[in-house]
Amino acid sequence: MKLKNSPRPLTPLFALICRLTLAIIFFYAGIEKIINPGDFAVAIYNYQLLPDCAINLSAIFLPWLEVFIAASLIAGIYTRGAALISALLFLTFSTALAINLMRGLDISCGCFGASSGNISWLYLERDLSLFCISVFVLIYDRGWRYLFSFQDYKK
Amino acid sequence: MTTNNLSQKLYPAFREGIIILAVALFIAIAFNSMRSNNIPLFGFSSAALIKEQQAKIPSITLSEVYDLYRKIKSYLLTPAILLVLKKAISLEL
Numbered sequence: 490m491k492l493k494n495s496p497r498p499l500t501p502l503f504a505l506i507c508r509l510t511l512a513i514i515f516f517y518a519g520i521e522k523i524i525n526p527g528d529f530a531v532a533i534y535n536y537q538l539l540p541d542c543a544i545n546l547s548a549i550f551l552p553w554l555e556v557f558i559a560a561s562l563i564a565g566i567y568t569r570g571a572a573l574i575s576a577l578l579f580l581t582f583s584t585a586l587a588i589n590l591m592r593g594l595d596i597s598c599g600c601f602g603a604s605s606g607n608i609s610w611l612y613l614e615r616d617l618s619l620f621c622i623s624v625f626v627l628i629y630d631r632g633w634r635y636l637f638s639f640q641d642y643k644k
Numbered sequence: 645m646t647t648n649n650l651s652q653k654l655y656p657a658f659r660e661g662i663i664i665l666a667v668a669l670f671i672a673i674a675f676n677s678m679r680s681n682n683i684p685l686f687g688f689s690s691a692a693l694i695k696e697q698q699a700k701i702p703s704i705t706l707s708e709v710y711d712l713y714r715k716i717k718s719y720l721l722t723p724a725i726l727l728v729l730k731k732a733i734s735l736e737l
Contacts, residue, residue, distance in 0.1 A: 527683055
């Protein structure tokens with residue numbers, strides 16, 4: 490088994506665990522928002538960062554993007570692309586959160602649809618952690634095949 | 645990790661990312677147009693939302709609040725709050 494032969498078997502295994510964790514988070518967040526796009530549009534509006542014409546389009550597009558990222562991460566198709574978009578998304582969310590925390594606005598996070606709490610520094614830390622996890626997946630993930638193949642590790 | 649190695653990983657990631665973005669955008673627009681409770685793509689109106697939110701908030705004057713308090717004689721309001729209310733009413737008048 491490759492897991493035993495590899496000189497550093499834990500890094501790709503940990504990357505795979507991170508990848509699946511990201512997938513679960515994105516899938517849950519995406520489905521919650523797809524169910525009620527109107528509420529998500531209001532949550533985006535409350536951030537006061539986008540013009541009115543871009544709010545509904547973002548409320549329609551972002552949940553599906555999250556679901557597609559989750560599907561890619563689980564299936565192992567376009568994993569690097571999904572991890573890159575995931576990192577960019579979390580960086581964007583973190584920036585939006587930081588701006589509104591500094592503005593002192595007490596608004597709903599909107600991260601998981603209607604069940605989200607109000608924004609706080611803890612949410613910012615969470616998004617930054619998820620950004621780091623996405624970058625880790627982008628660099629170190631080698632997919633299911635690496636862990637469960639019988640070939641020797643040659644890199 | 646060298647710069648060359650990183651760019652080798654990032655280039656296909658960008659390409660894959662663009663494909664995911666395009667497919668997600670297409671599916672999102674198609675699904676939204678098909679669902680019964682869809683929202684318009686570019687039709688968000690902040691003015692309508694503010695109007696709707698304001699309609700939900702009942703407006704009540706301070707004197708009405710004071711009268712309600714006197715009628716109900718709530719146990720929750722302490723004499724200190726009553727004093728603040730009285731002062732606020734006197735300032736408003």
